[in-house]
Amino acid sequence: MDQFRVLEVKRSIFEDNDRDAERLREQLKGEKTFLINLMSSPGAGKTTTLTKTIAALKDEMKIGIMEADIDSDVDAHTISEAGVKVIQLHTGGMCHLDADMTRQGIRELGTKELDLVVLENVGNLVCPAEFDTGAAKNVMILSVPEGHDKPLKYPLIFQVCDVLIINKIDVLPYFDFDLDKVKEYALMRNPNLKIFPISAKTGEGMEEWENWLREEVKQHNA
Amino acid sequence: MDQFRVLEVKRSIFEDNDRDAERLREQLKGEKTFLINLMSSPGAGKTTTLTKTIAALKDEMKIGIMEADIDSDVDAHTISEAGVKVIQLHTGGMCHLDADMTRQGIRELGTKELDLVVLENVGNLVCPAEFDTGAAKNVMILSVPEGHDKPLKYPLIFQVCDVLIINKIDVLPYFDFDLDKVKEYALMRNPNLKIFPISAKTGEGMEEWENWLREEVKQHNA
Numbered sequence: 093m094d095q096f097r098v099l100e101v102k103r104s105i106f107e108d109n110d111r112d113a114e115r116l117r118e119q120l121k122g123e124k125t126f127l128i129n130l131m132s133s134p135g136a137g138k139t140t141t142l143t144k145t146i147a148a149l150k151d152e153m154k155i156g157i158m159e160a161d162i163d164s165d166v167d168a169h170t171i172s173e174a175g176v177k178v179i180q181l182h183t184g185g186m187c188h189l190d191a192d193m194t195r196q197g198i199r200e201l202g203t204k205e206l207d208l209v210v211l212e213n214v215g216n217l218v219c220p221a222e223f224d225t226g227a228a229k230n231v232m233i234l235s236v237p238e239g240h241d242k243p244l245k246y247p248l249i250f251q252v253c254d255v256l257i258i259n260k261i262d263v264l265p266y267f268d269f270d271l272d273k274v275k276e277y278a279l280m281r282n283p284n285l286k287i288f289p290i291s292a293k294t295g296e297g298m299e300e301w302e303n304w305l306r307e308e309v310k311q312h313n314a
Numbered sequence: 315m316d317q318f319r320v321l322e323v324k325r326s327i328f329e330d331n332d333r334d335a336e337r338l339r340e341q342l343k344g345e346k347t348f349l350i351n352l353m354s355s356p357g358a359g360k361t362t363t364l365t366k367t368i369a370a371l372k373d374e375m376k377i378g379i380m381e382a383d384i385d386s387d388v389d390a391h392t393i394s395e396a397g398v399k400v401i402q403l404h405t406g407g408m409c410h411l412d413a414d415m416t417r418q419g420i421r422e423l424g425t426k427e428l429d430l431v432v433l434e435n436v437g438n439l440v441c442p443a444e445f446d447t448g449a450a451k452n453v454m455i456l457s458v459p460e461g462h463d464k465p466l467k468y469p470l471i472f473q474v475c476d477v478l479i480i481n482k483i484d485v486l487p488y489f490d491f492d493l494d495k496v497k498e499y500a501l502m503r504n505p506n507l508k509i510f511p512i513s514a515k516t517g518e519g520m521e522e523w524e525n526w527l528r529e530e531v532k533q534h535n536a
């Protein structure tokens with residue numbers, strides 16, 4: 093049997109999500125829990141990247157994962173095999189999570205003992221970017237097959253993210269994807285963006301990303 | 315100079331989008347214009363598939379394209395080179411188009427002389443599926459790199475579509491993508507779904523899809 097619960101999260105009752113997100117961020121800072129909001133298109137490799145990241149870090153810190161999906165449990169099943177605390181959040185058709193929905197997940201997960209929580213947001217480059225979840229950092233994954241023009245077409249998500257992971261670099265030879273161009277476009281949107289080209293499949297580049305994450309958790313929870 | 319206009323579409327004033335969509339569908343039937351609503355994730359290949367489809371059909375019928383994007387013109391620039399009537403719709407941050415937004419585009423495009431209009435919806439598997447645009451048929455593209463579990467995770471879009479195009483089959487050897495499984499999952503969601511595996515890049519499978527489209531346009535506009 094899988095080791096996770098399924099929670100149907102309710103739409104926020106708060107009018108002011110930004111203020112509510114700020115409140116949650118402060119609460120988690122106080123509890124020494126580093127929350128990451130992980131966003132991408134469907135199929136960019138959120139779950140695979142997460143599974144590999146967990147494997148690298150789970151002996152150093154206590155990790156919890158919140159899997160948000162419209163109504164499936166596929167990712168929670170996969171992640172629960174990685175041996176960390178997992179909860180499945182069902183948004184009931186909604187395309188994003190706001191701060192209060194995130195809080196409902198956090199409460200159910202019980203973060204007080206966790207050093208790092210990753211919220212795997214609904215797969216979508218538009219709506220999740222519009223709502224502050226209260227996470228300490230926003231991270232997005234763009235995968236090579238999606239094309240290097242995405243920062244031009246989905247500006248907001250590149251603006252609100254702290255980290256851009258470029259995944260599936262192992263298939264670069266088979267796609268017309270210009271790594272220099274995507275970096276240039278992404279930095280146009282957000283000059284402070286950290287960019288990590290990786291292949292979650294082969295492991296290439298994972299260490300740089302994991303080192304960044306390790307350092308951020310340490311600083312945040314100090 | 316590019317041959318297209320940019321239209322900022324406004325949120326619908328109609329409460330009842332389903333009824334409004336029905337009205338638009340009837341209007342287009344009367345005008346003998348076959349409207350397709352094309353949906354997919356970002357980077358699944360909507361624009362490339364469309365460019366190739368246009369090249370195959372443009373000598374047989376008059377085609378118009380409406381490119382919906384949050385705020386870029388990238389796809390309209392590409393499509394305008396294919397030599398058909400193109401208009402760019404900007405949704406102003408919204409993640410989908412409803413029937414009235416579609417009508418605003420249709421009006422600007424001037425469909426009375428067009429046999430086929432393709433609405434390239436905002437790249438997203440969630441929100442566009444929730445709003446009937448008034449199109450005669452809904453078509454979605456899923457690409458191989460996105461993974462075969464997508465019908466499990468995004469049920470609604472598979473339910474509302476008439477056609478599932480599985481794109482990028484040329485890269486099947488490089489991904490863990492099970493073509494039989496994705497068909498099985500998709501048909502579980504919608505037993506009436508027509509499925510066309512294609513590679514817009516190499517042209518494989520395009521003829522079956524184009525034949526289907528040709529036949530549908532003929533029947534609709536008869």
